[in-house]
Amino acid sequence: MEFGANFILQRKESHDRTGKGEISVPPIIDPEKCTGCGSCVDDCPSEVLTLKGDKVNVINPDECMDCGVCIDACSFDAITIS
Numbered sequence: 413m414e415f416g417a418n419f420i421l422q423r424k425e426s427h428d429r430t431g432k433g434e435i436s437v438p439p440i441i442d443p444e445k446c447t448g449c450g451s452c453v454d455d456c457p458s459e460v461l462t463l464k465g466d467k468v469n470v471i472n473p474d475e476c477m478d479c480g481v482c483i484d485a486c487s488f489d490a491i492t493i494s
């Protein structure tokens with residue numbers, strides 16, 4: 413899967429319910445599945461995620477570009493974006 417600028421823009425527009433391009437859709441972390449491996453934190457281009465103990469927290473939800481990189485980075489199927 414490609415994560416170029418057009419792809420990210422398409423993903424963002426697909427979730428832009430207001431038509432203003434301002435909607436971000438931060439990821440949802442399933443704490444039961446998250447092992448704290450940190451892959452999503454390392455790969456996120458916008459520093460949306462951080463490790464707190466052995467779980468991931470969403471610290472900058474407004475910075476999420478809805479690119480899906482974190483979903484692909486997670487081998488434990490712990491991340492979803494609605």
Ligand code: SF4
Nearest residue numbers: 456476477479480482
């Ligand atoms: S969707 Fe992209 S920008 Fe948002 S948290 Fe995941 S990797 Fe970061």
Ligand code: SF4
Nearest residue numbers: 446447449450452486
């Ligand atoms: S990649 Fe998945 S298992 Fe690893 S820290 Fe992120 S959410 Fe948790």
